[in-house]
Amino acid sequence: MIRVENLVKSFGGFRAVDGASLTIETGSITGLIGPNGAGKSTLFNVIAGVHEPTEGRVTMDGEDITGLKPHELFHKGLLRTFQIAHEFPSLTVRENLMMVPADQPGETLWNTWFGRKTIRKNEAELLKKADEVLEFLTISHLRDEKAGNLSGGQKKLLELGRTMMVEAKIVFLDEVGAGVNRTLLNTIGDAIVRLNKERGYTFCVIEHDMDFIGRLCDPVIVMAEGHVLAQGSADHIMENEAVIEAYLGTGLKNKVKAEETKEKNLHEDHGAQPGLGDEAGKGGEA
Numbered sequence: 001m002i003r004v005e006n007l008v009k010s011f012g013g014f015r016a017v018d019g020a021s022l023t024i025e026t027g028s029i030t031g032l033i034g035p036n037g038a039g040k041s042t043l044f045n046v047i048a049g050v051h052e053p054t055e056g057r058v059t060m061d062g063e064d065i066t067g068l069k070p071h072e073l074f075h076k077g078l079l080r081t082f083q084i085a086h087e088f089p090s091l092t093v094r095e096n097l098m099m100v101p102a103d104q105p106g107e108t109l110w111n112t113w114f115g116r117k118t119i120r121k122n123e124a125e126l127l128k129k130a131d132e133v134l135e136f137l138t139i140s141h142l143r144d145e146k147a148g149n150l151s152g153g154q155k156k157l158l159e160l161g162r163t164m165m166v167e168a169k170i171v172f173l174d175e176v177g178a179g180v181n182r183t184l185l186n187t188i189g190d191a192i193v194r195l196n197k198e199r200g201y202t203f204c205v206i207e208h209d210m211d212f213i214g215r216l217c218d219p220v221i222v223m224a225e226g227h228v229l230a231q232g233s234a235d236h237i238m239e240n241e242a243v244i245e246a247y248l249g250t251g252l253k254n255k256v257k258a259e260e261t262k263e264k265n266l267h268e269d270h271g272a273q274p275g276l277g278d279e280a281g282k283g284g285e286a
Contacts, residue, residue: 001202003022005056007021008020009046015226016042017042018227020228024170028218029216030221031221032206033208033210033213034223034224034229035224035247040206044172044206047172048073053067074166077168077170078168078170078172079168079170080172081160081171082174085152085159087147087159090148092145093134094143096158097129098123100162106122137160142154153180156177157188168201169201170202171201172203172206173192173206173207178208185209189216213234217234220234220237222246229243230242
């Protein structure tokens with residue numbers, strides 16, 4: 001679905017994205033991880049049209065979408081959410097959902113004068129769809145609550161709901177778990193999986209919670225210093241030496257290894273296997 005080829009985004013002399021190439025397959029939930037400053041959000045911003053790339057190319061279903069603006073990509077079914085939710089705080093949760101679809105009849109001056117019937121019909125359809133979305137996300141009880149009063153996790157659910165108000169093909173979720181308690185994060189995860197399986201949504205998810213990534217995502221793509229470092233299943237990624245080094249740094253990685261070796265040698269000196277305790281080596285003693 002999405003193909004990124006040799007993408008570069010420079011800010012002055014700094015390359016936030018430095019020759020990144022990756023593919024997001026149709027129907028997948030792809031994870032995008034990496035240490036802070038790896039270029040993940042900048043990559044999202046370039047794909048989603050917030051920034052124009054310095055070099056490189058982005059295609060969607062074979063069509064070149066490089067440099068298209070967010071509203072143009074919106075009409076093609078490419079949507080994204082942000083680390084900090086962008087709700088309309090003074091509107092209700094239901095009204096926030098009803099605001100999403102573009103080109104509504106009530107947006108034209110002519111219809112406000114002569115097309116009131118058309119506007120009412122459209123609003124009734126949007127109201128019904130918004131209630132269906134709220135039911136799907138299990139937050140129907142919040143439909144009349146001001147969006148500004150929601151918790152961080154509830155706002156993330158609302159952002160996910162807004163993508164359901166249009167015919168989204170692919171949704172980029174930027175740190176959907178940031179500031180969200182575990183219960184709500186599980187609810188968000190369940191909604192993502194259902195949208196993927198039942199409605200065919202494709203997702204690309206930036207997240208630091210590896211339990212969340214491991215539960216939802218396959219494949220997982222790792223970025224470091226602006227480029228793609230590794231790609232594979234969550235289990236494979238967590239055992240990758242280059243990934244461990246990118247997260248921990250060479251010094252800390254070597255320190256951890258040294259401590260593991262020291263512990264192993266200590267157990268061997270006592271005749272025990274690592275992790276079994278000293279008593280494991282005393283089984284033959286009277």
